[in-house]
Amino acid sequence: MTAQADNAPGETRARGSYYIRYMVEPYLYLSPAVIVIALVMLVPLVIGISYAFQAVNLLRPLDTGWVGFENFQALWSDRKFWLALKNTFWWTLGSITFQFFLGLGLALLLNTRFYGKRLVQALVFLPWAVPTFLSALTWAWLFNPTIGPLPHWLAALGILSEPYNILGDPDLAMWGPITANVWFGIPFFAITLLAALQSIPGELYEAAEIDGASAWQTFTKITLPFLAPMIAITVMLRTIWIANFADLIFVMTGGGPANSTQILSTYIFTTAFRKLDFGYASAIAVALLGLLLIYAVVLLVLRRKLVKI
Amino acid sequence: MNALRQSSPLAVTGKYLALAFYVAFALFPLYWLAKIAVTPDKLIFSEGTALIPSRFTFENFQTVLLQTDFLAYFRNSLIVSIGTAAITTVIAAAAGYAFSRFDFRGKRLIIALMLITQMFPLLMIIAPIYKIVATLGLLNSLTSLIIVYTAFNIPFATFLMQSFFDGIPKDLEDAGMIDGCTRFEALRKIVLPLTLPGLGATLGFIFTAAWSELLFALMLINSNDAMTFPVGLLTFVSKFSVDWGQMMAAGVLALVPSCLFFIFIQRYLVQGLTTGAVKG
Known part of the structure; x- marks a missing residue:
């Protein structure tokens, strides 16, 4: 800016070019991000939705073209799809319930004072850093009676009649990936809820203590209302994320035995990866997306009605 | 309490x-x-x-390191993860800076687009990505993985960087610009040094995300030479499914980079994750 020495017209010109630069500059900073996201995610997303209305199977390259709603009709009468939908529901509900309550418990514990807190905090958050494929393999090994202790412990407790691998039992197999997911997901809830707990003003607790409130009253009247917005947003995001989360199940059971652990996202992946039927895989994906959107809208409406803070 | x-x-x-x-x-x-x-x-x-x-x-570790393709997988994963982390962080830092310091037309639209990319099932685009990559002749190349992972991680990294920039007072750059720096110089000389911890955290997050991605790597890579660690380990497991000691040794070695990152990042976890975003 050397315009300072100039007279009035020069100054306006300098200010003008500064104004233009100010208008253009943010787009320059943003353009790489926007271009990459548009090319690698948004364009494929549109193509993916269009695949749902086409026959795209790499194993039958000649048999392609628009088929209207044929994929969705096939989906409607596909028993595996309905089974996967039911499994997705139980997988998500089971995982989120245990993750949330155990995570909340951990956050409340970490918000108190105790000896060795820094070390404990580092140790309990560690599973979050373990790559998912490795969590999946580790838990699959733990459930294997040859090398893992879990079947023997479960048998000793009388939960299993004999030490066998529950991942091979259609009735129990889903508990394997759910356990791994709970292990992996507790730190997430603990971290976010702990941060929310730490933002609650301390005076509120002091006031409650002076008024002689019990620990339970303090928890339900102060802690929970303050946590509610954070709980709502994390549970919603986490539910969507878990419903989409295929890695653990794919590595641990591959959707088996007899599709008893097949959820929609693993069904999408196996249809695309093994059968190379991209049209049908995309139709399942569109159905899953629709369900998640409905879920998100319902939850947002409920939240607006129930949470008034 | x-x-x-x-x-x-x-x-x-x-x-x-x-x-x-x-x-x-x-x-x-x-x-x-x-x-x-x-x-x-x-x-x-x-x-x-x-x-x-x-x-x-320690025999199992020896066997895994010397007699299998383990080191090649490890190298491939390092290339992909470091490449992804470096490129993503640069792009996301620029975008995060724009969000933090400017008001401009279309800002809400771009933020909304970035949020949408975090909500839909990524598996939805696995088929189109495969076809595009195949058409470009980039199957079995680490480049395609780096490009795909970069795109996946930009939105989260951008919001994370934005929160770090938001934490730096705007007055500092204004002072620099009054003293005759251009905005870019002010960014480079004043803001970036202050954001170093934020850049480190972002690099770490993206590195681990790229390190553990499995499904797209499975889809896009099938030649043994280009396999990343998760794909390699999974192939290893299905090929040598009785060699428990070796598989677990490979698993322990796969843990090393993540644990190193975790030790580094642990301090920032509670602050960083909540100010940045809640996806993780």
Whole structure:
């Protein structure tokens, strides 16, 4: 800016070019991000939705073209799809319930004072850093009676009649990936809820203590209302994320035995990866997306009605 | 909380028991992984459920490192993860800076687009991505993985960087610009040095995300030479499904980069994750 020495017209010109630069500059900073996201995610997303209305199977390259709603009709009468939908529901509900309550418990514990807190905090958050494929393999090994202790412990407790691998039992197999997911997901809830707990003003607790409130009253009247917005947003995001989360199940059971652990996202992946039927895989994906959107809208409406803070 | 500090010895014992349960639950699987990895092959079956093996060996690690393709997978994963982390962080830092310092037309639209990319199932685009990559002749190349992972991670990294920039007072750059710097110089000389911890955290997050991605790598890579670590380990597991000690040794080695990152990042976790975003 050397315009300072100039007279009035020069100054306006300098200010003008500064104004233009100010208008253009943010787009320059943003353009790489926007271009990459548009090319690698948004364009494929549109193509993916269009695949749902086409026959795209790499194993039958000649048999392609628009088929209207044929994929969705096939989906409607596909028993595996309905089974996967039911499994997705139980997988998500089971995982989120245990993750949330155990995570909340951990956050409340970490918000108190105790000896060795820094070390404990580092140790309990560690599973979050373990790559998912490795969590999946580790838990699959733990459930294997040859090398893992879990079947023997479960048998000793009388939960299993004999030490066998529950991942091979259609009735129990889903508990394997759910356990791994709970292990992996507790730190997430603990971290976010702990941060929310730490933002609650301390005076509120002091006031409650002076008024002689019990620990339970303090928890339900102060802690929970303050946590509610954070709980709502994390549970919603986490539910969507878990419903989409295929890695653990794919590595641990591959959707088996007899599709008893097949959820929609693993069904999408196996249809695309093994059968190379991209049209049908995309139709399942569109159905899953629709369900998640409905879920998100319902939850947002409920939240607006129930949470008034 | 005060309530617990004054409570009975029973409650205090309960609290420590609960903490012990959480620590044991978090560590046990990893301990078991390491335990089998150092157990000699002969003892794996006879001491199947013993908590501590009677003898130790590092033979499994030796075999994995020297006689398998493990090191090649490790190298491929390093290239992909470092490449992804570096490119993503640069692009996301620029975008995060724009969000933090400018008001401009279309800002809300772009933020909305970035949020949408975080909500839809990524598997939805696995088929189109495969076809595009195949058409470009980039199947089995690490470049395609880097490009795809970069795009996946930009939105989260951008919001994370934005929160770090938001934490730096705007006055500092204004002062620099009054002293004659251009905005870019002010960014480079004043803001970036202050954001170094934020850049480090972002690099770490993206590195681990790229390090553990499995499904797209499975789809896009099938030649042994280009396999990343997760794909390689999974192939390894299905190929040598009885060599427990070696598989677990490979698993322990796969843990190393993540744990290094975790030790580095641990301090920032509670602040960083909540100010940045809640996806993780």
